Amino acid sequence: xxxxxxTWHHIRRSPFQSLIATTAMFLSFFxxxxxxxxxxxxxxxxxxxxxxxxxxLFLKDGLDTATVxxxxxxxxxxxGIKEITFISKEKALTIYKEQNKNNPLLxxxxxxSILPASFEITVSEPxxxxxxxxxxxxxxxxxxxxxxxKDIITSLLNWTNATRQVxxxxxxxxxxxxxxxxxxxxxxxxxxxxxxxxxxxxxxxxSFYVKKPFLLEGIIYGLFxxxxxxxxxxxxxxxxxxxxxxxxxxxxxxxxxxxxxxILLFAEIITGTLLGFIASWIGAKRYIKF
Amino acid sequence: xxxxxxxVDKKFGIVYALKDISFEIxxxxxxxxxxxxxxxxxxLLKLILNQLKPTSGKILLGDIDLSNGNKDDxxxxxxxxxxxxxxxxxISDKTIEENIALILDIVNYPKExxxxxxxxxxxxxNLGTRRFLFPSQLAGGELQxxxxxxxxxxEPEVILADEPTGNLDPENSWNLVKLLKDINKENNTxxxxxxxxxxxxxxxxxxxxxxxDGEIVKDYNISKKS
Numbered sequence: 424x425x426x427x428x429x430t431w432h433h434i435r436r437s438p439f440q441s442l443i444a445t446t447a448m449f450l451s452f453f454x455x456x457x458x459x460x461x462x463x464x465x466x467x468x469x470x471x472x473x474x475x476x477x478x479x480l481f482l483k484d485g486l487d488t489a490t491v492x493x494x495x496x497x498x499x500x501x502x503g504i505k506e507i508t509f510i511s512k513e514k515a516l517t518i519y520k521e522q523n524k525n526n527p528l529l530x531x532x533x534x535x536s537i538l539p540a541s542f543e544i545t546v547s548e549p550x551x552x553x554x555x556x557x558x559x560x561x562x563x564x565x566x567x568x569x570x571x572x573k574d575i576i577t578s579l580l581n582w583t584n585a586t587r588q589v590x591x592x593x594x595x596x597x598x599x600x601x602x603x604x605x606x607x608x609x610x611x612x613x614x615x616x617x618x619x620x621x622x623x624x625x626x627x628x629x630s631f632y633v634k635k636p637f638l639l640e641g642i643i644y645g646l647f648x649x650x651x652x653x654x655x656x657x658x659x660x661x662x663x664x665x666x667x668x669x670x671x672x673x674x675x676x677x678x679x680x681x682x683x684x685x686i687l688l689f690a691e692i693i694t695g696t697l698l699g700f701i702a703s704w705i706g707a708k709r710y711i712k713f
Numbered sequence: 714x715x716x717x718x719x720x721v722d723k724k725f726g727i728v729y730a731l732k733d734i735s736f737e738i739x740x741x742x743x744x745x746x747x748x749x750x751x752x753x754x755x756x757l758l759k760l761i762l763n764q765l766k767p768t769s770g771k772i773l774l775g776d777i778d779l780s781n782g783n784k785d786d787x788x789x790x791x792x793x794x795x796x797x798x799x800x801x802x803x804i805s806d807k808t809i810e811e812n813i814a815l816i817l818d819i820v821n822y823p824k825e826x827x828x829x830x831x832x833x834x835x836x837x838x839n840l841g842t843r844r845f846l847f848p849s850q851l852a853g854g855e856l857q858x859x860x861x862x863x864x865x866x867x868e869p870e871v872i873l874a875d876e877p878t879g880n881l882d883p884e885n886s887w888n889l890v891k892l893l894k895d896i897n898k899e900n901n902t903x904x905x906x907x908x909x910x911x912x913x914x915x916x917x918x919x920x921x922x923x924x925x926d927g928e929i930v931k932d933y934n935i936s937k938k939s
Contacts (some may be wrong), residue, residue, distance in 0.1 A: 436806060628788070629788050
């Protein structure tokens, strides 16, 4: 009987213990996969806001060219300005149409005249944003509205970091529980087969020979747990992709990038196999004393 | 493989299980270990198998000093020894054939020859119809023969038989001893057998080591009864 056959024999003899071990691994990898997919979505959201202008000054309607040029000159005089882009009413309409191209009802009724012209400003020194905001919020004769993205990014960053930390803590707890469960189950299986191990040792089996089927068992639980965990998470991503993406529109929160998911699957298989091996190795070392 | 015990003591706590045991057994000898229950016969077999370590003294199996041997030496030595346990020690959820296959796998027997080897030993111990049964489905005599088949499978240099007739009826006891005698004669396999059955010991005409309270009190050869 090859080690793999022996392992299969062990699994069949105690199917519920095997199921618990695989489920523990499955849960860990389901949470890991889900966390990574959510994290990737959050990174996309952050990136989206980070690449947006950091402050936008919407201008009052009917300003003449000279006033607009003066405003631009004045803005350029601030230290720490990276880029100032003037968005005319026509350009604003083009951007609006691009953002709502899937919803013709929203674009049909809108004309350039109802959209405000604006200055989109990005900075290299964040302190200048506050100055611009303070100075221009009082100029109500030329400025209609100011959108200060810094607040959004800061709050988004806080949320993202908090989500990451909580997710990481949950994964750490679940992975630790799975790991301990695996060690315990391998230990129980070894105890169940104590006589067989003792007899094999008396017949001349090396320590590694009797441990090998249990190590393989751990690897199998890790392997299948990681594959099923990933597949379940991927399936949920597939099912809820549309509704989640439409909620975050125009951001693609769940991007079904084949390379990303292949790398994730591969990394999880390696991690699962390694975790299964280490857990069973510790279990075997702890419980095989004869 | 020559077996040498040189002034071996084995203590459990303050109690001597074996005291100052010295003897030599040459390859191909058939030796009976006799003595009362608790005399130390099984302890002596366990020392040969390195299941127990001696408290003092030296045990040599061939060139290997088991008292100082490393794990590989112990495993390699065990692979040359076939053991017939009194309580059979067959793995309960493996069939007789799988039990034999296991030991062949342990000793790295060539994979392509395993099946033919199993067939041969099963035939030798006359267990042909029982090979696919589990130990719980076999009678005492059959279990003892299965245990012997497992010991024989590896073509051992030494067979240790710990009271193999203890649970058998007279007919099965005689059949088993006859089988061991044939193996000893045909393969030059060393046989060390513990027993309480004086009738068997006296009729076989072999070397006898008598142990009493952990000490060898007699080491002699008896002439075969006609």
